[in-house]
Amino acid sequence: MTGLHERHLAVSPDWMALYYRRPLELTHGEGRHVWDAEGKRYLDFFGGILTTMTAHALPEVTKAVAEQAGRIIHSSTLYLNRPMVELAERVATLSGIPDARVFFTTSGTEANDTALLLATAYRRSNQVLAMRNSYHGRSFAAVSITGNHAWSPTSLSPLQTLYVHGGVRSRGPYAELSDAQFIKACVADLEDLLGHTREAAALIAEPIQGVGGFTSPPDGLFAAFREVLDRHGILWISDEVQTGWGRTGDHFWGWQAHGEHGPPDILTFAKGIGNGMSIGGVVARAEVMNCLDANSISTFGGSPVTMAAGLANLSYLLEHDLQGNARRVGGLLIERLRAIGARSSCVREVRGRGLMIGVELVKPGTDEAHPEAAAAVLEAAREGGLLIGKGGGHSTSVLRIAPPLSLTVAEAEEGAEILAEALHAAD
Template identity: 60%
Template sequence: MAHRELLHRHRSVMPNWLALYYEEPIEIASAHGRRVTDREGRTYLDFFGGILTNSVGYDVADISDAVRSQIDTGVLHSSTLYLIESQVELAEKIAHQSGIPDAKVFFTNSGTEANETALMLVTQYRRSGQVLALRNSYHGRAFATVAITGIRGWSASALSPIKVSWVHGGYRYRSPFKDLSDADYVKACVADLREVIETGTAGDVACMIVEPIQGVGGFASPPDGLFREFKKVLDEYGILFISDEVQTGWGRTGEHFWGIQAHDVVPDAMTFAKGLGNGLAIGGVVARAALMDCLQANSISTFGGNPVATAGALATLNYLLDHDLQANAAKLGNRLIHGLRSVAATHPVVGDVRGKGLMIALELVGPAGEPNPAAATALLEETRRRGLLVGKGGLYGNVIRLAPPMTLTEDEAEEALGILAEAVEAVSA
C-alpha cells in the first residue's frame, strides 16, 4: 500500500493530535541492523531507533530467538498473579545494576506508567502530594506525568493530582545562568532549588524527579555533579529523589550505565523503559525496598512484565552487557560529536551541539541566536531525502535528536556525518 493511501486512512480514524514526522509520512515495513526500509522500498540509516527504543538494532537473532522460544510455549500472558521466571531473573539483574541498596523492581508497560508508579510510591511514602520537577522536562502523557512535564507543547491539561514546583537546571543553553562557569552554574541552581522549597512549597515535599539528560527537551543536560548537590539539599528536608532513566538508561550515554551516575549520586528510585525491550513494550521502577513496599492496598499489573516482554528484555540486557555496547556508544558518540561540532563551526544555523554517547542534539538557531524551529523541520526533511532518519524535539521544536542503535558501526557513523553535513549545508543555503 502506498504511503499516501495509508496516510488518508490514518487521518480518518486516528486523532488529529497524533504527530507524524515528515511532509509525506512513511511506514517502516522491514529492518535489519541499523537500517529500515519503508513500504515503498526506500532504505534509511536509522538514527532515532523508534524514539531511543531499538537500542540494539533490528532483527537481532539473540532477541528474536528468545521471543520465539517463549511464544512456542504457548504462554504469551499469565499476569503478575503468577510466577514468571524471566520476570524474576530480569528483576534480579536490574536490581544489581541499579546500585540501589536492597533494591526491588516493579514492571510496567511503558515509561509513562513507570513514572506514574514512582509518583504513587513516593506520594504514599511521604504522605504528600507535592513534587519538584525541572523546567523543560518530559515524563509521559498520563495525568500525573503531564503535570510534571515542563514543556508547554506536551502539556495537554493543567489539571493534576499533584502540586508541582519548578526548578532551574536541566536546560543550560537558554538558562538565565548559562554564562556562568560549571561551578557557579551548580551553585545558582542549588540556590534556586532551596528558594523554591522555602517559598513555593509547604515543606513536606514528596520527591524531586529529574531526567539526567532531558530527552524530549532536546537532549539538554546540566554540568556533572549538579544532582549530587541537589540531593544534599533534598536530604535536609527528607525529600526523595527519582531519576527518570527512560531515555538515558542501559549505557546509552557511554560513560555510565545510568545517566544519573555522571553525578555521583544514588537515587531513591529510578524509572526505566524504551531501550530495555528493544522494541517490546516494557518499563518499570527500581527502588529501595522500604519505598517499593510502602503501598497498603492491592496493586498488580495485568500486562507489566509479561512472559514475552521479559524474555525479550532479558535477552536485550544480556546482549548489551555481553557486547559492551556502552563502550561502543562512548567511542562512536565522541566521533559524532567531534564531527558535528566541526560542521557547526562553519554553519551558524547550528547554535549548539551537545550530548553524551549516542544521545546527541543539534540546536538550530536564527541570526540572533533565537530558536529556529523552521530550520529543524527543514533539516529533518533534508536528512530523510538523503537516507537518514533523525528525531526532533526541544522546548521550541528547534532541536534535532540523534540516537542510533548502540550497535552502530564506524562506517555508519561516518555515513551519517556526511549526510548531516550535506543537510546542514542545504538548510543554511
C-alpha cells in the same frame, strides 16, 4: 497523500503527530537500517525514539521472543513468572540501589506514574519538584509534572508541581556562569523554593532531558541537589527512560554523572531495555516500594514474552560492551557533528553524551530558535536516507540523534555526511 495516510487520519487523533510531509511506513529493519514500503533503505539515527537500543531484528532477541511465545505468551503477575524474576534480579543489581525491588510496567509513562504514586504515598504529600523543560510521559500525572508546555496539554493536575532550574545549561539566567557557579546558583534556587513551600514528596529529573532537546546540567548538579533533598527528607526520582542502559557512554545510568551521594531513591526505566518490546519499570529500595497499603497487580507488566526479550537484549548489550561502543563511536560522531556545525550559520550548539546527541538550530545571526530549519533538515535528511528526530523546549528546533548502540564508525561517518548535506540545504 497515500491511502494508508488517509486511513490513518480518518481514525487517529489530530494531536497524534506524524513525521514528514509524506509520512513513512516502515516495513522492516536490520542492524542500524530500516526500509520503507517503497523499498528505500534508511540509516536509522532515532531508533523509534531511543528504543531500538541494540539493533533492528537482533537474532538473539527475535529468537527469545519466538521461543517464549511458543511456550506461553501471557499469565499476569498473579502467577510466578521465571523470565520476570530473572530480569528483575539483573536490573536490581545493575541499578545500584540497595535492597532494591523492581516493578515492571508497559511503558516509561506508566513507570513514572508508578514512581509518583510511590513517592507521594511514602511522603504523604502530593507536592512534587520537577525540572523546567522536562518531559515524563503522557498520563494525567506525568503531564502534570512535565515542564515543557508543548507536551503538557492540561493545567489540571492531581499534583502540586514546583519547577526547579538547572536542566538547561546554555540558556536561561545562569547560562553565562561557570559550571561551579551554575550549580551553586541552582542549589540556591532550590533552597529558596523549599523555604516557601510545605514538604515535597520528591524531585523527579531526567539526567539528560530527552524531548527537551538532549540538554543537561553540569555533572554533579543532582548530587548537590541531593544534599538539600536529604535534609528535607525529599526523595530523588531519576527518570532513566532515555538515559539508561549505557546510552550516554560514560555511565550505565545517567544518574551516575551525579552519583557522589549514591543512587537515587527511585529509578524509572523503559525504551531501550525491550529493544522495541513494551517494557517499563521502577526500581526502589524496599522501604519505598513496599509503602503502598492497598492491593495492586499488573496485567501486562512483566509479560513472559517481553521479559524474555529484555533478558536477551540486556545480555547482548553487556556481552558486546555496547556502552563502550556508545562512548567511542558517540565521541567520534559528536566531534564530527561539531565540525559540521561550525560551518553552518544556523547551528547554535552540538551537545550530548555517547549516542545521545542534540544539534540546536537558530535563525542565522541570532539566538532565536528556528523550528522551520529543523523541519527542513529532517526532510532533507530523510531524502538523503537518514532518519533523525527533533525536539527542544517549546519550539522543536533541536535535531535529536540517537542511533542503536551497535552503530559502527563507518555508519557514523555516513550519517554525518548526510546530515551535513541536509544542514547545507537548510542554510
